[in-house]
Amino acid sequence: MNMSQNRQESALPRCPGCEEPLEQGDLFCGACGYDLSAVPEPPPDRPTVAIATPGPGTGAPPAGAPGAGAPHAGAPRAAAPSGARLDGPARSGDFELAAPGAAAPDPRLSPKPAQAVATAPAAGAKLCVACRAGRVDGDGYCENCGHAQPRERDHMEQELGSVAAVSDRGLRHHRNEDSFAVSTTALPDGSAAVVAIVCDGVSSASRPDEASAAAASTANESLLEALPRGTHPQQAMHEAIVAASESVNRLAQEPDRGREPHRHQNAPACTLVGAVMASGLLVVGWVGDSRVYWVPEDRSTAPARLTEDDSWAAQMVATGLMSEAEAYADERAHAITGWLGADAYELEPHTVSFKPDRPGLVVVCTDGLWNYAESAAEMAAAVPEDAYERPLHGARVLVGHALDGGGHDNVTVALLPFAVSPQGAGSA
Template structure:
């Protein structure tokens, strides 16, 4: 490693240390090395303008129907401008929403400080099955928005192809389903890693560069709902929370991050998660990733509650599982996941919106008591 590669970069805008050779500050989105804020970022942000709502086909991930203007509600024409008021349309990549079922929905948003949305999500649902995948592009690497979108769709497709295993009331069914979904989750994370590598190779070929030169990368987190079973998988620091209506809330995932290593060593959570290198991840997806096998955890809820899959753009402002449960319940009084996810994103933007924000929710109401 050269001396240049080992030197930490301090953000000129917020003062947070960034990884060596980072191009953007992970904390506030400022372009590093410019001596000031990124001029491409808006100097003023209005939170009360309705965002573009884009419903994506859960099978293809593509937009269905016409985009609406955030300023007046008119239709965005093919040239990218509103046919009614002439305002420039918001990019589909800046803000999109998915609602594959009445009990599953998610919102993915650029936030306030970043110039582009490097988060991505891909959701699917059918009957009592759902798959929720969230990938967060690493801001210090180029084209991570491409990586996260490719990864999330590839993982979702693997989980959908696996599908529920059938009757769940026979002896030993739960343990077999956990084993099956764990294998499927690892396969999904591997497929996501291959998708990132494929995107990196295509980008490198277009640019005439080597794929090993500063490749795109992203985190990965996913959760599967199969009737009364939840299986989560992850690499990086995006999270899965189980938030029951009654009983203790639980973070199912365990961050692959410097902050988590400090917590494991006994450093208080609040101190660890606000340290300069808190968001330095120790596992990720990308051509330079040491491995792409997700770590997994399972739970069998014994009552109704909310499953939340989110990026750090949300949990940065509400990390503790108990506090996250209170926050979700505050916005989920109607029991409608789309409204609750949208409210969570608006809340995170109101806290400062320093990062891209993704919140995907599933309303779980198990009715079957299985033999274990």
């Protein structure tokens, strides 16, 4: 939209503030309100890198798999393994770091360039997230202070019974590529089952936001169909991950904004991690580097991480080439070796079943959170004391912890309080 005829026309393909596409002649970004009449010299191009993978049917095993030839202890530090995709906060093509000591600007709160006219909000009208007083107009701007409002997916919250989840775009990405699903259902014996699925879109892939949304929704629906039929929760989790993978694979066959289907080249991709509490069991399933942590309600008891990353860093630790601290401090740490997508190797869902003997809190999260609380002890320290009774509040606090730490990535966390009956059997 042309906001003024007195300013020079923009020739930029994308907005410097939020990366939204621009049209010739735009003087302000319609998404975030960025003033395009005074655009600084563009920085050098630093695109997100995805390491090429062999096409389907090549039979090449992933690095670190049996027969792949693990590097010997005296070998030089390895590059990201063949078959890895780069994901995580070091993706320079996804965000621009602020200057040292400078606060990162949040395009969600960019002011609207046009003069705003204060209008008293009508009853039930959507209020501005910035001033909490003005009504939001049809273009998504506050009529009182002029600030652009967050897109619906920029910040999402859901509370369902005792399970709650929060997802936020973070401070450096131009969109939220994470997704989640939480639900409850009844088992054949009448007891309750609680489900939480968290997915992280791979930013070096195309349409990562669509991939994570499809995977989370499909996995959740699969579990809600299988558990009431009496399927064992661990088997149900395995089937749910397979179903989620198939839903992401189908995205590669769909045209991308009028273009040809991806045909397995840079296909939509995401990670997935999920937890099910049912019949005294805690079942965890995952592909990728999103994680599940166990934080006992009694903080004198040691917490634990319940998942192992499909990542370059995990492979370096497993082969003894690096300590965990060294591996996760390396810039290649977030090169993932397992994901959902048409260009992934043969799917290998991980599932584990636990039977906790004490109450605790299950933390299901993307690396946008655990980057700022990596060890189990650090995660437990970040979880507020009342999160067991107030899971939504606890999830909000954990997202805030990541944002306070820098918010380099999208942040998503689901919290599931796990209770134990007097007879010692866990219950959801």
